[in-house]
Amino acid sequence: AAWEKQVRLSSTPRRTNGFSVLVTGAAGFVGSHCSLALKKRGDGVLGLDNFNNYYDPSLKRARQNLLSKHQVFIVEGDLNDGPLLTKLFDVVPFTHVLHLAAQAGVRYAMQNPQSYISSNIAGFVNLLEVAKAANPQPSIVWASSSSVYGLNTENPFSERDRTDQPASLYAATKKAGEEIAHTYNHIYGLSLTGLRFFTVYGPWGRPDMAYFFFTKDILQGKSIDIYKTHDQKEVARDFTYIDDVVKGCLGALNTAEKSTGSGGKKKGAAQLRVYNLGNTSPVPVGRLVSILEGLLSKKAKKHVITMPRNGDVPFTHANVTLAFKDFGYKPTTDLSTGLRKFVKWYISFYGIQSKTRKESQATGESG
Ligand code: NAD
């Protein structure tokens, strides 16, 4: 009963016609930022997260603490827990789902392929099954990925470019998610909007991503590996700042059509939409490193590896015309500005000596 009360309180909007949003992956990087932004504008937000230990769960707990200060409650549970999801939809008439929970990361798929199948495919289907049976049926906005463009060499990537050359199992599961979304839209009339994020970075970011552990390793004087493409060029990414991505997610939610429950057979049924949310200016990894060196006033010990990393794509570059046209998406933060904000957060969170909290605990240090 206390649990139900918390669930209701957290998900009740505070503004007229406010949304009631289930945010999956709310203890994650993008999910925690979006949850706060939605709450701040008066929407009701309920989080769901399984707090898995793919990366340091204490960072997820710290994000949860921040959210709880803003009256956002996170239910601890798994996407694959059907009865739990059904119960949440029984208690709350969610208008929207912002589905961000997934097994992220490109390289880890070589170590633990099943975790990608379980969260990104089975878990997504489970969520869609529950959403389709819910009354009202929510509109769903979910995270796809720039990785669906795979080894495509069009430059920049547009939504209708080919996505049939995934370079990693992660990419393949994100691509599968788009196909699965299409079928649930077609058969059950669920409103589904996929967002292809491009290497998102910023405060409260993910420790498994290069910009994050490069910062840590530079501060600790450890060497960093910099990979090249097959033809010895620099790898480049369309690094996108978190606040821009949050605006894109909110814009996509605002313009999401209503689910119709009637599928593609009916005229005017909800469309399946897919958008790029990138920064539109790719930056070579070497440049990322030199910006960090400047911000940290410390030289990196660079170890250049003359081959690509397994599963990596040579570059990413978004065309965001469609997202601009449909919901005014316009990235405004360049990489130097965004990294400055990240580094400021990083140092305030971990300190300059910059061991992770877990490592500090393991060695019995405090602070
Ligand atoms: P993240 O790992 O920080 O967040 C995902 C959260 O989902 C985590 O807190 C995790 O505990 C939770 N989770 C994972 N599997 C779950 C399950 N089965 N049940 C319940 N919770 C589960 O990652 P992020 O960077 O915030 O990414 C958010 C979404 O955006 C993901 O779908 C990711 O694939 C996608 N994406 C991210 C980026 C990026 O650069 N950050 C780029 C493209 C796409």
Ligand code: UGA
């Ligand atoms: C990131 C996220 O990790 C994925 O979850 C997401 O789906 C993807 O963006 C996306 O845009 O879809 P990635 O761009 O590979 O994937 O992010 P990082 O692992 O942080 O790598 C960024 C760049 O740094 C890559 O070019 C990689 O080659 C390079 N890198 C990475 C190195 O040079 N050295 C390293 O040790 C690690």
